[in-house]
Amino acid sequence: MARAVSTRRKIITTAVAWAIGLTIFFPIFWTILTSFKTEAQAINNPPLFWGFDFTLENYAVVQERSDYMRFLWNSVIIAGGSTFLGILVAVPAAWSMAFVPSRRTKDILLWMLSTKMLPAVGVLYPISLIFVQFNLLDTRIGLTLVLMLINLPIIVWMLYTYFREIPIDILEAARMDGAGLRQEILYVLTPMAIPGIASTVLLNIILAWNEAFWTLNLTAASAAPLTAFIASYSSPEGLFYAKLSAASTMAIAPILILGWFSQKQLVRGLTFGAVK
Amino acid sequence: MATRHSRSAARLMMAPAVILLLGWMLVPLTMTVYFSFKRYLPMRGDSLERGLDWVGFENYVRFISSSSFWPSVQATLLIVGGVLVITVILGILLAILLDQPFWGQGVVRILVIAPFFVMPTVSALVWKNMMMDPVNGMFAHLWRFFGAEPVSWMSDASVQSIILIVSWQWLPFATLILLTAIQSLDSEQLEASEMDGAPVLARFWFIVLPHLGRAITIVILIQTIFLLSIFAEIFVTTGGSFGTRTLTYLIFQRVVDSQNIGLGSAGGVYAIILANIIALFLMRIVGKNLDR
Numbered sequence: 050m051a052r053a054v055s056t057r058r059k060i061i062t063t064a065v066a067w068a069i070g071l072t073i074f075f076p077i078f079w080t081i082l083t084s085f086k087t088e089a090q091a092i093n094n095p096p097l098f099w100g101f102d103f104t105l106e107n108y109a110v111v112q113e114r115s116d117y118m119r120f121l122w123n124s125v126i127i128a129g130g131s132t133f134l135g136i137l138v139a140v141p142a143a144w145s146m147a148f149v150p151s152r153r154t155k156d157i158l159l160w161m162l163s164t165k166m167l168p169a170v171g172v173l174y175p176i177s178l179i180f181v182q183f184n185l186l187d188t189r190i191g192l193t194l195v196l197m198l199i200n201l202p203i204i205v206w207m208l209y210t211y212f213r214e215i216p217i218d219i220l221e222a223a224r225m226d227g228a229g230l231r232q233e234i235l236y237v238l239t240p241m242a243i244p245g246i247a248s249t250v251l252l253n254i255i256l257a258w259n260e261a262f263w264t265l266n267l268t269a270a271s272a273a274p275l276t277a278f279i280a281s282y283s284s285p286e287g288l289f290y291a292k293l294s295a296a297s298t299m300a301i302a303p304i305l306i307l308g309w310f311s312q313k314q315l316v317r318g319l320t321f322g323a324v325k
Numbered sequence: 326m327a328t329r330h331s332r333s334a335a336r337l338m339m340a341p342a343v344i345l346l347l348g349w350m351l352v353p354l355t356m357t358v359y360f361s362f363k364r365y366l367p368m369r370g371d372s373l374e375r376g377l378d379w380v381g382f383e384n385y386v387r388f389i390s391s392s393s394f395w396p397s398v399q400a401t402l403l404i405v406g407g408v409l410v411i412t413v414i415l416g417i418l419l420a421i422l423l424d425q426p427f428w429g430q431g432v433v434r435i436l437v438i439a440p441f442f443v444m445p446t447v448s449a450l451v452w453k454n455m456m457m458d459p460v461n462g463m464f465a466h467l468w469r470f471f472g473a474e475p476v477s478w479m480s481d482a483s484v485q486s487i488i489l490i491v492s493w494q495w496l497p498f499a500t501l502i503l504l505t506a507i508q509s510l511d512s513e514q515l516e517a518s519e520m521d522g523a524p525v526l527a528r529f530w531f532i533v534l535p536h537l538g539r540a541i542t543i544v545i546l547i548q549t550i551f552l553l554s555i556f557a558e559i560f561v562t563t564g565g566s567f568g569t570r571t572l573t574y575l576i577f578q579r580v581v582d583s584q585n586i587g588l589g590s591a592g593g594v595y596a597i598i599l600a601n602i603i604a605l606f607l608m609r610i611v612g613k614n615l616d617r
Contacts, residue, residue, distance in 0.1 A: 067433060070437050073437050076456055077451075142343070159608050163601070166550050166604040169556075170556070171357055173593075201345065261444060276446050293450060312434070324502050
């Protein structure tokens with residue numbers, strides 16, 4: 050009898066959970082669906098859930114009219130580049146903090162975290178001034194550097210929490226066998242650190258891809274990534290629902306897929322290791 | 326244990342990250358503080374080359390006494406507070422729900438988390454046009470279906486609309502962290518209380534909620550830091566009108582639209598101080614965690 054009750058309860062839970070899940074997901078679902086309609090059907094009353102003429106035209110129009118691929122390429126370069134540079138700088142730092150800690154390690158880590166909390170708007174003018182001075186305005190390299198710097202604290206923190214889980218005994222054993230610092234890093238630590246580095250890369254690409262303060266304020270036509278491209282739809286002309294939907298779908302699809310792989314790392318990365 | 330050799334090597338390896346972040350923090354910060362004490366209106370001929378007039382605390386006083394300052398504080402508090410209340414309460418409920426056994430757990434989890442990965446400009450524009458448009462939006466269709474007059478969300482309920490959009494973006498974050506915390510709850514304790522006949526509410530109030538305390542604090546602090554600086558969601562929807570001009574947006578307008586760098590910088594210094602007060606609490610929790 051107890052089992053019958055629990056089955057009933059499971060059915061109810063299933064229904065409620067699915068209803069809520071689908072409601073939360075609805076705006077994304079609706080955007081994807083609308084992207085395959087014609088503009089006229091996109092604003093049909095009542096809204097069409099089925100029975101519309103499936104078309105890929107919007108995707109072609111978005112690419113043709115605004116050269117979508119250029120924005121996509123900018124996003125890829127900026128998100129990928131800033132992540133790569135960040136990892137390059139952060140791996141040695143996190144390694145030394147995790148394996149050769151000193152009295153000040155904790156303070157340095159907390160200080161790094163505090164730089165992440167500076168409100169961007171407070172330094173908007175100085176940064177644009179520096180950008181003008183060094184001809185970085187509306188360049189991919191400029192934006193790559195800024196995104197690298199704003200995410201560097203998160204990268205260092207995440208790597209640090211991963212590295213700390215590597216058992217130190219293995220290091221000592223390697224040292225006993227006469228491994229030098231270089232060999233230690235290359236042959237002992239790197240293989241064990243790869244999973245942690247991979248998740249850090251994943252999360253950081255997501256954060257950089259979706260960053261929408263500096264990308265909106267430091268780019269114009271040539272270096273604008275997808276965040277800025279989509280923002281240009283805020284002052285639309287005429288019918289644009291289906292095109293907005295197509296552009297949005299293309300902008301979020303890659304990151305949705307990456308994101309679903311990184312659920313677990315998300316918690317660790319965004320709480321700086323405080324919740325695991 | 327570590328040799329002197331590896332110690333100095335470690336310091337060397339840390340140097341690039343520390344130097345970069347130090348520069349990233351100090352250079353712009355110094356400039357902002359410097360400008361905040363200057364009269365700097367590039368449109369009226371002030372320029373760095375010719376030197377700027379020192380005005381003392383005038384910008385600080387003017388920023389606070391301007392007629393748009395208090396409304397912006399109010400908008401900020403409403404939006405940050407509203408989003409926090411919604412995401413924390415719904416986040417707890419959702420986390421408890423997702424922790425129960427049911428069919429398709431993995432898929433539902435993915436559906437719930439998805440909004441977090443949508444870039445801010447997309448989620449704001451999708452909500453504004455596809456959901457909240459007074460003629461063609463989904464809400465308008467729903468309202469009409471039930472015989473009600475559709476609402477012009479972005480002008481008549483602008484602050485609520487922003488709160489709704491931002492809550493949708495951050496609910497996954499709160500849910501995910503709280504779910505992780507719930508899953509670490511000792512299930513034996515819960516089962517014992519269940520066998521002792523403790524009602525559901527009592528179990529929630531005396532066992533689950535205290536256990537979640539730390540996670541809730543972390544959610545609140547981290548979200549507050551990010552929410553204080555939301556920008557794109559307002560930029561592409563209301564552009565700061567209809568009472569949605571937050572402190573961040575006000576500073577942005579002072580610097581970019583009215584090109585009053587001195588005034589905007591003074592506002593920036595206020596924002597930095599505010600963020601640091603909240604950050605201090607967060608650091609204390611995170612720091613404690615490091616000692617374990």
